[in-house]
Amino acid sequence: MPNFTIGMRLNGGRNNTMKLIGYLDRKSWLHEVNPLVKSVGMIMLITAAVISHKFLTPIMLIVFAFAILTSASIPISPILHFYKLVVFFSIGLILANFMFTRPVSDEITLIFKFGPIMATAEGLARGVRIVLRMLAILSVTSIFVLTTDPMDFLKVFAQLLHLQPRVAYPMLIGLRILPIFESELERVRLAQKVRRVRYKTFFHKLVLLSVPLLASAIRRAERISLAMAAKGLDTAKLRSKKRTKYSPEDRIFLFLSISFTFFLLVYTFCSPCP
Amino acid sequence: MSRIPLKFSKFGFAYPSSKKRVVQNIDLEIGENERVLLLGASGSGKSTLALAASGLIPHYVNGFMDGDVEIFGTSTTSTQYGEIVRKVGIMFQDPEISFATLRVRHEVAFALENFGVPQYEIDQRVMNALRFVELDDKADTPLEFLSGGEKQRVELAALIAQSPSFMVMDEPSSMLDPVATLKLFKLIAQLESQSMLIIEHKLDELINFVDRVVILGNNGSIIADGKPSDVFNSYFDDIEAQGVWMPRTVAIAKILEKYGLVRFDQLPLEVGGLVRQVEESQIFDQIDLKDISMAYQPKKGSLSPLFTLDEVSYVYSNGFEALKDVNLEIPEGKTITIVGKNGAGKTTLIDILAGLKKPTTGQVLFDGKIISEMSDDELYSRIGYVFQNPEHQFLRFTVWDELAYSLKMQGFSDEVVHNRVSEMLTLLRLNGMESRNPFTLSQGEKRRLSLGSMLILEQDVLILDEPTYGQDRHSALGLLQLATKFRRKSATMLVVTHDIDLAFEEADEIVVMHKGGVIWNGTPEQLLKHQDIMKLAGLTVPVAARISIELSKRYEGFPMLYNLKMWRKFAHLVKEKLAQSKRT
Numbered sequence: 001m002p003n004f005t006i007g008m009r010l011n012g013g014r015n016n017t018m019k020l021i022g023y024l025d026r027k028s029w030l031h032e033v034n035p036l037v038k039s040v041g042m043i044m045l046i047t048a049a050v051i052s053h054k055f056l057t058p059i060m061l062i063v064f065a066f067a068i069l070t071s072a073s074i075p076i077s078p079i080l081h082f083y084k085l086v087v088f089f090s091i092g093l094i095l096a097n098f099m100f101t102r103p104v105s106d107e108i109t110l111i112f113k114f115g116p117i118m119a120t121a122e123g124l125a126r127g128v129r130i131v132l133r134m135l136a137i138l139s140v141t142s143i144f145v146l147t148t149d150p151m152d153f154l155k156v157f158a159q160l161l162h163l164q165p166r167v168a169y170p171m172l173i174g175l176r177i178l179p180i181f182e183s184e185l186e187r188v189r190l191a192q193k194v195r196r197v198r199y200k201t202f203f204h205k206l207v208l209l210s211v212p213l214l215a216s217a218i219r220r221a222e223r224i225s226l227a228m229a230a231k232g233l234d235t236a237k238l239r240s241k242k243r244t245k246y247s248p249e250d251r252i253f254l255f256l257s258i259s260f261t262f263f264l265l266v267y268t269f270c271s272p273c274p
Numbered sequence: 275m276s277r278i279p280l281k282f283s284k285f286g287f288a289y290p291s292s293k294k295r296v297v298q299n300i301d302l303e304i305g306e307n308e309r310v311l312l313l314g315a316s317g318s319g320k321s322t323l324a325l326a327a328s329g330l331i332p333h334y335v336n337g338f339m340d341g342d343v344e345i346f347g348t349s350t351t352s353t354q355y356g357e358i359v360r361k362v363g364i365m366f367q368d369p370e371i372s373f374a375t376l377r378v379r380h381e382v383a384f385a386l387e388n389f390g391v392p393q394y395e396i397d398q399r400v401m402n403a404l405r406f407v408e409l410d411d412k413a414d415t416p417l418e419f420l421s422g423g424e425k426q427r428v429e430l431a432a433l434i435a436q437s438p439s440f441m442v443m444d445e446p447s448s449m450l451d452p453v454a455t456l457k458l459f460k461l462i463a464q465l466e467s468q469s470m471l472i473i474e475h476k477l478d479e480l481i482n483f484v485d486r487v488v489i490l491g492n493n494g495s496i497i498a499d500g501k502p503s504d505v506f507n508s509y510f511d512d513i514e515a516q517g518v519w520m521p522r523t524v525a526i527a528k529i530l531e532k533y534g535l536v537r538f539d540q541l542p543l544e545v546g547g548l549v550r551q552v553e554e555s556q557i558f559d560q561i562d563l564k565d566i567s568m569a570y571q572p573k574k575g576s577l578s579p580l581f582t583l584d585e586v587s588y589v590y591s592n593g594f595e596a597l598k599d600v601n602l603e604i605p606e607g608k609t610i611t612i613v614g615k616n617g618a619g620k621t622t623l624i625d626i627l628a629g630l631k632k633p634t635t636g637q638v639l640f641d642g643k644i645i646s647e648m649s650d651d652e653l654y655s656r657i658g659y660v661f662q663n664p665e666h667q668f669l670r671f672t673v674w675d676e677l678a679y680s681l682k683m684q685g686f687s688d689e690v691v692h693n694r695v696s697e698m699l700t701l702l703r704l705n706g707m708e709s710r711n712p713f714t715l716s717q718g719e720k721r722r723l724s725l726g727s728m729l730i731l732e733q734d735v736l737i738l739d740e741p742t743y744g745q746d747r748h749s750a751l752g753l754l755q756l757a758t759k760f761r762r763k764s765a766t767m768l769v770v771t772h773d774i775d776l777a778f779e780e781a782d783e784i785v786v787m788h789k790g791g792v793i794w795n796g797t798p799e800q801l802l803k804h805q806d807i808m809k810l811a812g813l814t815v816p817v818a819a820r821i822s823i824e825l826s827k828r829y830e831g832f833p834m835l836y837n838l839k840m841w842r843k844f845a846h847l848v849k850e851k852l853a854q855s856k857r858t
Binding site: 025151190191193194208211216223227 | 328356360385625650657658668679680
């Protein structure tokens, strides 16, 4: 499941590139939306999905998510890929709900009964609803995940919380260094294999692997902080690309997500609606 | 504001971890628009001077500082760093570590944004800088997609965009292949009216770009300072004694002088200069060079391959194909260097040869056995592997235990262990450091220790991954020579490097890699005849060979001498021949 792996590089920054937590690096109007605006919209939509018990709500949300992504020419194939991961889990979930749910009300439609197993239509419906809701939340989250540069997201948050650049940037860099760390761990492991190390206990292994890693991590951190300082980081106020006011893209996104959430809520509490 | 970009007065510095001064008594002044090259052996304190010249010492590095450093007339200690950083820019070795953002354009703009430059001006300066380094078409490319050479050019662009009045460069080419290095140096040379302090050890490529050379001795003080040709002519012996890498032209000229063949009025810093002076001496007009060339017929190779790779491919879990259908035989008892650009698959290849990675398809035979079926004990009692970063291999808390570790694993008696370890300590020049913690050694000592912990088992195969990592060429060559000298006589040695002079210095055979494939293998001499392959793999012709090629145009039958060892042998043969003809 390559799309879901955290990491940019393996093997010491070779050309084998992986996607950063599923982020699709390209240009679209969704990429231009402020990550903060995007996360607010996302939270609203997810809240609607959680509140609503109607069958059609998650389906509408999925369609909405796909429509928005398509409008920005973002392929929906990565989402379908995420779906695949959910499918196996879902089947179990639906079956469990189908067969083991004790209905709350007395009105039940019994399909069959076998010993303790009582399969009801209500149970089935409930199972399907839960799975659909999961898929809906996944789709909505994808709008954010696929189109938000994680570095950008962290920057905006740092700005929101008024973090000093001295504090905020190491956080950003940490994100970049993580994959390098991972590949270095692999080198240490191989180096110890050549020396025929036999780890006696888990703790022993932890110590032997982490000592060299720690030594180079400290040195790397020092060098990075010097490089940052040499680029005038400390003289700076943290800024992210010109995003001080709401851009047209921000407004469109906010409008779409507010109005759709509103629509869903109205629909949810409208008793005659299906 | 004074117009003198940089002035050290009685500068000295010690890091908090040890009281010893890394550099001391430094008096150095860099004039306006002057390009100064700083040389010195590994550990002589060059990087410390770079940090002080950029004001990072004393503002960001703790330690004890003596004397004073002035940048444009104001002392760095009494100036806020925010002011200094607008006048001085510094470029480091490893772009991977310097990057603060994810995309080319943002990276170049980073410092300007920090300085609060207006956006329209940032855009303009960024594009101009990118155009200068010829990366304007990649402005929106994520940094991770760039090659090593391109990454370093982005850093250069970032420096140019800052337009500092004074630049410091700390070994900017140390991670680059030869062609990328040349390109970077060419760009640096084209910079207009820039005062700079540049630390490098790839002298031959750079020596014509600089106005002045300063040499830092091992005790951390300046031992020579002046015009490049003056410095090497007047202080040759001192410089050589300090373990500084010489321009190859100077080294070869000295060999010719030592054997009494040519007297140089002026030690040459360029191939052309050397060739001219040799021609003027008319030394080779007097003898028939064909007989001497006979001495350079390549040795017959051994018959049985030690490693056989059959259609080997390796694909990483993320789908990156690091090796593609590699077929290769590695003969026993030779030194083989593996060259190619960053990411060409060199390290993956040696990992597979060492049985550390299992080929995705294809198979590897080691001494007739399928390598993936051999146990770790069987394999690593016969194969030694010196990793790039020596720290990765350290397991024990003293130097002595570190060396004794593998011997004890192998079940040798205490007496044998004791004898071998003491012997190895002497070979590695680590006497008196037995009880030190390996992590506290200097970079060069660490490298020697990690080599020693592999040499000590006297394995059949010794693999070295990038000996230039973390140290200069001179120390890297020293490490290689140490390995060549003290490995078991019949041992096979595999060396991965992107340093072409180093590759030719010790190799019997060279394997050239490009984009995951082995595109060529054979003797160094044959490789020099394949310019197309060298170009593809980012290789340049070593200076020693360039001199031979020039001389062979003039003298028929002049042998191809591609390293200093061969030049020494050649000078010796010519001298004997001259003596012979005098007698008859």
